[in-house]
Amino acid sequence: MIKSAVIIPTGDEIRSGVVLDTDSPEVMRQLLALEPAMEVSRRTPVRDEEDTIVQAITEAAETAELVILIGGSGGGHRFDPALGRDFTHSALERVLEGAVSRRLFGKNGHLWCRLVCGRLKGALVINLPGPFVEAQAAMAAFCRTAGSGDLEIINQAMAEAVVATYPGGADVT
Numbered sequence: 641m642i643k644s645a646v647i648i649p650t651g652d653e654i655r656s657g658v659v660l661d662t663d664s665p666e667v668m669r670q671l672l673a674l675e676p677a678m679e680v681s682r683r684t685p686v687r688d689e690e691d692t693i694v695q696a697i698t699e700a701a702e703t704a705e706l707v708i709l710i711g712g713s714g715g716g717h718r719f720d721p722a723l724g725r726d727f728t729h730s731a732l733e734r735v736l737e738g739a740v741s742r743r744l745f746g747k748n749g750h751l752w753c754r755l756v757c758g759r760l761k762g763a764l765v766i767n768l769p770g771p772f773v774e775a776q777a778a779m780a781a782f783c784r785t786a787g788s789g790d791l792e793i794i795n796q797a798m799a800e801a802v803v804a805t806y807p808g809g810a811d812v813t
Contacts, residue, residue, distance in 0.1 A: 642764075642786065645671055645706040647682040648696050650728050651770065654711065655685040663710045663768065663775040670776075671706075674783045688712055693731035701763035706786075708779075711770035713753050728767050729754035736760055740791040742799040743813045746806040753802060757795040766794070769802060777801040 647667050653659040664682045671680050681704075686696045693712070700707040712728030733739055736758030744753040753769045755778065766782060768775040781801035785794045803810040 642671075642675055642678055642706045644679045644704045645681075645708060646700040646704040647680065647708050647710065648693075648700060649682070649685040649710045650688060650693060650712040651685060652688050655687060661685065661710075662772050663770065666772070666776050667708055667710065667768070667779050670779045670783050674786070688727055690727040690731045690734070693727055694735050697731065697735055697760065697765060701760040701765060704763055707760070707763050707765040709765070709767040710775055711768075713755065713767050713769045729756050732756040732758065732765065732767055736765055738791065740795045742795055744799060744802055744806075744810045745813070746803075746808065746810045755795060755798050755802065757791045757798070759791075764789075766798070768798075771805075773805045774802045777805050 647664050649661050649664055654661050668680050671678055683696060686692050697707060709728050712726040733756060737760060739756055739758035741754055741756040755767060757766045759765065768778045778798040778801050781797040782794060785797045788794065799812050803812060
């Protein structure tokens with residue numbers, strides 16, 4: 641049973657208000673359906689800067705049993721300079737202990753995504769992609785498998801759920 645969770649939205653577009661954060665309320669809804677007594681909080685959205693994201697993860701892991709980052713899981717600027725900068729997955733891999741991850745290469749829709757699960761200071765830490773349908777599906781898969789405590793099982797289920805939202809399918813590595 642998870643007693644406390646922190647939701648951390650990432651992205652300059654969320655932080656500035658250009659894009660409305662619809663993911664956080666959905667994640668909170670699913671967490672409370674999983675465990676109605678869970679204490680769930682949402683942090684102010686963090687900028688797309690790796691060091692800033694690392695700091696937010698580290699601070700949240702000090703007080704929560706579950707830390708959920710939303711957005712910044714795509715390749716963004718690494719594939720096309722016109723795309724936004726995404727650092728959530730690289731920040732997670734930098735700070736987590738025993739991380740498990742999968743790369744999703746969509747054939748249509750969200751073209752690239754990296755999902756990461758791991759632990760830090762005893763907290764379970766996961767990330768969700770930013771597009772609502774993908775975040776919703778990944779969170780539902782997390783809720784179905786969280787009780788296992790097995791990072792591999794959780795990550796695999798989340799990846800499969802996200803791939804199922806891609807209209808043209810995807811490759812997973």
